[in-house]
Amino acid sequence: MVGPSSLANVHIACIMDGNGRWAKRRGLPRTAGHTAGEENLAEVVRVCAQRGIGRLTVFGFSTENWVRPPAEVRHILSLHKKLFGRVDELNANNVRIQWIGRPFDEPGSRTPAYVQRAIQRAITDTAGNTGMVLTVAFDYGSRAELVRASRLSAQLGEVTETSIDSHLYDPEMPRVDVVVRTSGESRISNFLLWQIAGAKVYFTERTWPDFDAQEIDAALKLIHAT
Ligand code: IPE
Ligand code: IPE
């Protein structure tokens, strides 16, 4: 059994997949699946915070996802504004929000200014919270993160595990204990490749909008399973 104090040291990372399939099964447009996925994320955040979990990192949008149809991309962008706008809920649950992804000033960065502002405001407005740290990966790709960390390390004259660690998008992020992927896919899809080196992996058939507290507990159980 995982006790409350040990959960404070636990880091869960979720590849939130299957929003499109969730919608398709209900005869709804894909955008409705993304809306349901964002709402479920808010619920998962609340459950994890109340369990006393220390870190939750979620894959919201990848560097590869920009090729999706423009209307779908616009909808997903607006949902990130909504997600980063949930400051009252985050504060009520003592959750500090963070973001990882391609820096906004880097060539190729496509994050619109209104999403940048929502991200920056949420980080500032939840900075004082002392409970769970929620990190949203948006315009994130692990290979790009590692290329950047290697380049910055090399500029300083040495490339070691420690130097790579200190040049990741969030150098404070601890290693991942368990990575979750929903919707029956058993791929990592360029998510946190460095940070999940020693992690357990929990694959579930559930689509992301149906991922619930029982699923979180099943993923947590893997951490202490031999
Ligand atoms: C995950 O759901 C959300 C994002 C990748 C942004 P998908 O949109 O990938 O859903 P499926 O895989 O098509 O079901
Ligand atoms: C991974 O899901 C990215 C996110 C959850 C944001 P995708 O649905 O984009 O992944 P692939 O392309 O099927 O591997």
Ligand code: MG
């Ligand atoms: Mg998918």
